[in-house]
Amino acid sequence: MRAFQILPIEPLLLRDGRPFSTDEGALDATSLNAHAGHPCRLPAHADRATTGYSWEPSEVAILRDIGVAGPLLLKNETVCFPAPADAVVLDGKELMTLRPFEPEKGGCNLRPGLLPLKVTKDGKPAPGYTYWKARDMFQWLAGNVQESFLPEEIGDFLRATSLHGAIDPRTHTAQEGRLYSTEMVVYEQLKKGKEYENCDQKYESWSFLVAAEVSEEEDLCTVHTLGGERRLAAVREAP
Structure with missing residues (x-):
């Protein structure tokens, strides 16, 4: 298997699958947790893009047979797990x-x-404790922790919400069923403000590590779409 690192270039919309409707609370496209399984499908999507597969049922079956492991969440250079x-x-x-x-x-x-x-x-x-570093997780699972054990606080993902709508040119009001919002997961940020002046690492970047059964001849290291609204993510060989 080949190992890849997936680096989201834009905030990603990881749809939770709920249908849109005019009911209260159903006009929001919210995103799943950032460690949801979407990234592990990217090698299959990338393979389709580079080899010319379509979404015909027979070809979808071929894509499903591609072995994929992961994803593992990576903050900067550190592997993390859901708490x-x-x-x-x-x-x-x-x-x-x-x-x-x-x-x-x-x-x-x-x-x-x-x-x-x-x-x-x-x-x-x-x-700030939604995710734990691998070091803390391994200690916890092994039961090798003291009474005063506390995992390192590594924060969580930012969420970016956008409002979308269609305006009726006659009434200048939103068209029925055309006003909705989307919530996206932000995978990189530059910490600003006085509270971060003495911070050693002001830039934070989250990415994913995955492994896939693809041949060495296939060049998947380029930019692909991932999640809803065809957001961009870069793929490179894992470090």
Whole structure:
């Protein structure tokens, strides 16, 4: 398999699949989490673009047979993972471990064999811990952590929202069903402001690492479209 790094050039629209309608809350095209599986499909899309495949059913079957592994999330040069669901960093900068327990009184509506998780500390989840660095994740999974263990805060993706609409030239109002918004995930930013004056790394870039079963003769290292609205992403051999 060949390893590739996918670097989004523009904010990406990773559609959540909800249909548009005039119902309340249905006029927004929101994006999935940035670690959603869309990037792992890019090698197949790129292979189609470079070899001339179309979306005919027989050719789609060929694309589905392309082996793909990943993606892994990369912040600058560090591999990151979505934060474990059984660990919550509270706003007081302390880690709460969630463990199953059997209530002494009452009950729950979970399926047989499943238990609720016990909250042992007061507080709200702290922002900035949606993703953990690989070093912290491996320590957590291995159970090799101390009481004072706290993962490094690495922040989260920015979200960019755009408003779209069509104006009726007669009434100068939005046409029915033509006013909607799209939310996109921003993969790079330059930190500005006084709070970042002493920051060693003001530029942040997120990308993806994927592996695909493609031959060495196929040149996939160019610019491709990814996600909704044909946004651009660059592909290069993984470092």
